[in-house]
Amino acid sequence: MASQRALLPRSTPAASGMSSLAIGALLDRLEARSVECHSLMVVRQGHVVAEGWWAPYTAERPHLLYSLTKSFTSVAVGLAIADGLLSLDDRVVDVLPDHVPADISEQGSRITVHHLLSMTAGHLTDSLAEAWEIEPDDLVKGFLRLPFAAAEGTRHTYDNSTTFVLARMVERVTGRGLPEFLDERLLKPMGVDHAEWDRVKSGAAFGFHGLHLTTEAIAAFGELLRRGGVWGDRRLVPRDWLELATSRHTETLQIEDWSPNPDALCGYGYQFWMSRHGYRGAGAFGQLCVVVPSHGLVVAVTGAVTEEEAVLDPLWECLLPGVDQPESAQEDEMLAKRLRQLSLPPVPGSAEPGRSADATLDASAEGSALPGGTVVTIDPVDDGGWLVRFESLLDVEVGHGNWRESSPLGRPVVAAGAWQGDTFVADLYLVTTPHRVRLIIDAKTRTGAATWSTVPLTGPDLVLHLRSPLMTRPDVA
Template identity: 35%
Template sequence: MSSLPRSTPESQGLSTGALDAFVAALDASGQELQTLMLMRHGQVVLEAEWTPYRLHERHALFSVSKSFTSTGIGLLIAEGRLSLEDKMVSFFDGDDLPDKISDHLAAMEVRHLLTMSTGHMQEVADSIDRDPRMVRTFLGLEVEHAPGAPFAYNNRATYTLSAILQKITGETLLDYLRPRLFEPLGIDEATWQLSREGIVTGGWGLSINTESLAKFSQLLLQRGEWDGKQLVPAAWIDEATKKQVDNSNQDNEDWRQGYGYQFWRARHNTYRGDGAFGQYCLVFPDHDATLVITSASPDMQAVLDLTFEHLLPAFEGGTGDGTPRPATLELPAPTGSAPQGNGRTYQLDPNDTGVTAITLGETVTLTLQVPEKSETLDIVCTPGDWTEALDTLQDPPQRLVTSVSGEGDTTVVTVRYVETPFVATLRCRPEGDRLTVDLHFNVGFGPLEATLTSK
């Protein structure tokens, strides 16, 4: 995989002190930054990783995936195989279509899917991973308004774009983009989740590393040109990243500046792809700069606020407030006393976490099992610093780190899946022959708390 060129901040018109103050502010913000990379004039001038996270490892991008889907649609249009005005229902047969096609559904165009102005009244962003027929379900939803009506965030619309591309090309969105986008950019680690009907999910599910996301953001800044070749038409980048629909019905300031073709407009003439819990691909056209971030942020607006507060003055020659960059960037393992485990193995009642058994001792063993698979995996967790392990039940396998500490009779296990934002804390309380586990997630799409019990 080819690397991006590196440079000192000063040679690209920036102050090292200003960038150090930016990193320090992010580190102190409580937003749990994991990695970041800043480019100016085509050069990497700042890169940082918070241990145990690594710049070169894949990271789940969540809805940043949508911006890649948009790029695939733009390429398909450039090839003359699709148009913005094509009717969405024209790509699907009777097995996917509802018995009665409403006038609003019949009027829905590819353009409306791209701009999330499909005519649905409310956000269509519910959990859909378990839906075996997502296209059919989407087409069966009531379309309350004529397409082009107010913006409503819509995961299923992006999924349907991926389905349309697959119908036209006979290959998945990932396979379509490999020779046209990923390989020219030197991105060879990309994975993208498939739905149960064999379609790339489109609106989520893409994983690439931080530098690869920086390459994509630089491609956007360069209006589709890379190494002297026009990979994506400049006109498409221009249209995709400008305001196409009004989204002033959104709550946060940088989410109501307008929406393009699967890109958000933001303040200060910037635009971005963003994903849940603080995954960012932010482009500053006025300053010839891009910033990418992976994180587990509980407040995504706070990250943007800090970015604008520190980087905009830096682009204008500011030197920062003198705050030094922390000597160490890390998310340390929890501290505590040694665990007081009893050496027993507890079989857990059925649950949605994948943990089927826990063995408590000086170390803790978590037994994992993926639904619908018979094989199990033991993850041994030790006290002190992070212990690395590989979850081979995932496809592809994922690195995780664990640590154990004690609080009296309670054993506390912390698990970080470092290719994602997710951190699980398991507070294990033995009570006679039974074990109760109070489970907490740092971020998530559903409840963050659960209780597991042994059999």
């Protein structure tokens, strides 16, 4: 894949006043806690001082941001407000009158842009699944139809539907699709020339999820925020909007089924989370854009992390103490060498050239990625590795001791595997997402399983996630 031009200048930790040992300690902590990171970029005073990708993830590859997408939607709202097309007091019922249910409640008719941005509309739980269930073709209408249990503006509830509604409001007042609007006003002026968007069944961008960007584009977005909306010699976003969006508007409560995390209790802005230090845009499984203005610091992270604090705690405990504590050029080079060698562990085992196998998948295991009864065949190829065929659904190339890439349905899969006795094991990384599938085939019993390491929030169907763009109505988010 062709490399993209750099969005941010490079420097060394020492030249930018950062401790390379502190960055190394951050890596040590992540490794000790078995945190699966896919990329890390540390920016100090506008310069990239550390960057690394855990193979098979690479610098030029866009990565699914999940709910970090919400922060980009917030900027789109701010741009529409700056253009005089929208205001914080505008009501959903006035901007989207064709999506208003006939039996809308009084509170539903009062919901404004401010309530949506701060997620204080009054639902007690995330309304997404229920709203889509009662209105499969109109999430805005479903959101407004659901009863509100708390008065608007009084209680924060993490609610994906609010961002979907905001996206539709931006599109209505600008006359542009959300991706096209952000491309024109934000991403392309920054030099981000490749952004992918997953979409709902109708073709509209989710708004609350679904944006794919490179790690550097995430870091550049954070740096734009830190600079107050200025990029180069151009103001792209009004400073007062970014100050408003990244300020605390409501307290936050412990969310059911979320792990306890001190940073999740620091309050919420306008589609940004407040943190113990600075603020952040955050997506499921550890997609983070952390901005700490007091330290001139931006950190971008992608990964497959089940608990956000597993990344945030090391940032505060290892990285922050290294600000304004530079070391020698020798320490910087040792860190750079370590960052160049990052890799996720490939499957151990032997190649056993010439050995084939076939099996039938059992889908009873939790997180199964393919239907039960799917026949899998494993055949060695001349240049090493294997071709794994899942009936007529897809073919995947698998390397031994190296990563091998294929794009059976549009999106890439990078895979490595090995024989472990009579068992064939392969990891299939969907490298534009946080997710991978582990394939285990028992050659003796001719049975197998293909299970997700972390099940995508838009459902377990592997075939769906290999198509570009992904188009679905999510079950959960």
